[in-house]
Amino acid sequence: MQPTDVKNPEYYHKVVDCQYACPAHTPVPQYIRLISAGRYTEAYMINWESNVFPGVLGRTCDRPCEPACRRGRIEEEPVAICRLKRVAADFKDDITHLLPDIPKVKNGKKIALIGAGPASLSVARDLAPLGYELHIYDNQHKAGGMMRSQIPSFRLPAEVLDQEVNYVLDMGLITHFNTYVTSLKDVLSRNYDAVFIGTGAPRGKDLVLPGREEGKANIHIGIEWLASVAFDHTHNIGKRVIVLGGGNTAMDCCRTSRRLGGEDVKVQNKAS
Ligand SMILES: Cc1cc2nc3c(=O)[nH]c(=O)nc-3n(C[C@H](O)[C@H](O)[C@H](O)COP(=O)(O)OP(=O)(O)OC[C@H]3O[C@@H](n4cnc5c(N)ncnc54)[C@H](O)[C@@H]3O)c2cc1C
Ligand code: SF4
Numbered sequence: 001m002q003p004t005d006v007k008n009p010e011y012y013h014k015v016v017d018c019q020y021a022c023p024a025h026t027p028v029p030q031y032i033r034l035i036s037a038g039r040y041t042e043a044y045m046i047n048w049e050s051n052v053f054p055g056v057l058g059r060t061c062d063r064p065c066e067p068a069c070r071r072g073r074i075e076e077e078p079v080a081i082c083r084l085k086r087v088a089a090d091f092k093d094d095i096t097h098l099l100p101d102i103p104k105v106k107n108g109k110k111i112a113l114i115g116a117g118p119a120s121l122s123v124a125r126d127l128a129p130l131g132y133e134l135h136i137y138d139n140q141h142k143a144g145g146m147m148r149s150q151i152p153s154f155r156l157p158a159e160v161l162d163q164e165v166n167y168v169l170d171m172g173l174i175t176h177f178n179t180y181v182t183s184l185k186d187v188l189s190r191n192y193d194a195v196f197i198g199t200g201a202p203r204g205k206d207l208v209l210p211g212r213e214e215g216k217a218n219i220h221i222g223i224e225w226l227a228s229v230a231f232d233h234t235h236n237i238g239k240r241v242i243v244l245g246g247g248n249t250a251m252d253c254c255r256t257s258r259r260l261g262g263e264d265v266k267v268q269n270k271a272s
Contacts, residue, residue, distance in 0.1 A: 018081060021068035024051040028065055028081055035084055043088035045098055052122045052168075055160040056147055058086025089160070095167075100129035102171050107131035112192040114181050117145020120198030121168045128171035135192070136173050139180035143169060145200055149227045152252050154259065207244065222249040229256055240264045 005011060012020040018028040027046055034043035047054035061082050069078030109132050113120040116138035124134050142148060143165045147156060169175065181187060187195055204221035206212075212219065218238065222245065228234040241262040243253045246269030257265045 017068040018065040022065045026050040040088045040091040041093045044092040052125055053164045054085050055089035055164050058089050059156050102128055103131040106133045109193045112187050112195045115198035116143035117200050123196050124173055125168045134173045137176045137179050137181050141177050149230050150223050152256050222253050236261045243267045
């Protein structure tokens with residue numbers, strides 16, 4: 001009989017449904033066992049290794065692990081895997097001494113990361129301990145991408161985000177904030193060995209219907225409107241609000257509208 005290859009994700013498909021359903025294959029049972037033993041810091045580090053932002057995800061993950069949880073087949077609800085991640089993050093001790101050592105002498109390779117959202121930060125987290133010199137560019141004044149500019153702070157407090165973003169930035173990244181990259185040719189001319197494009201998908205979809213132009217003062221594109229709230233440019237909204245859509249952006253627009261004075265907030269999507 002061949003020894004079990006636990007590095008092969010297919011193995012988890014057979015035995016640990018929740019771990020396989022997690023896009024990061026987080027070892028769910030292992031960290032939940034540690035939480036039940038009160039070992040929050042160790043539980044956090046297991047998460048940090050596989051998904052980089054446990055405090056963020058413990059609040060915002062779409063948690064595909066939970067529908068796969070076997071408890072859901074014999075009880076009404078699955079184990080609250082996502083919220084348990086938040087428990088580990090909120091109750092952990094200082095973890096800075098547990099983070100990987102960053103070589104002082106670099107390996108001679110220089111990488112540019114365009115965009116400082118979770119994609120680039122995850123790449124940086126994995127490359128910095130290997131001695132790469134990492135330059136990260138973002139047009140915003142801080143790293144975090146849409147985690148900062150779109151996900152509302154009532155769902156994801158800035159201090160939780162800052163802490164986990166800083167674990168990565170403090171790995172010796174060279175930051176270029178307030179810098180919008182307009183030319184890849186220019187980036188390539190700076191002798192990078194590789195360039196990672198982590199610029200996200202920062203464009204909402206407009207809906208051109210009769211009346212769109214006439215009503216434009218009161219019609220907003222979801223992700224732009226959420227950013228204007230996050231950056232303190234928008235402080236109120238009308239009393240009657242209709243939100244078109246049904247995903248994260250739509251729900252965040254509804255909840256933010258209620259907080260900014262919307263009294264009659266309705267959502268409309270194709271399914272409703
Ligand atoms: C309203 C809303 C709610 C969401 N809620 C959730 C949730 O609850 N759970 C979840 O898992 N996901 C959620 N998401 C999705 C999640 O935020 C994104 O999947 C994630 O942020 C994408 O990461 P990224 O690094 O690819 O890009 P981004 O987070 O978009 O980061 C890209 C960064 O690159 C910068 N950039 C772009 N172009 C340039 C350029 N030319 N030069 C320099 N910098 C540039 C941008 O300013 C940004 O900072 C939500 C998204 C939105 C809009
Ligand atoms: S909550 Fe998200 S990151 Fe955590 S185990 Fe589930 S799917 Fe993976």
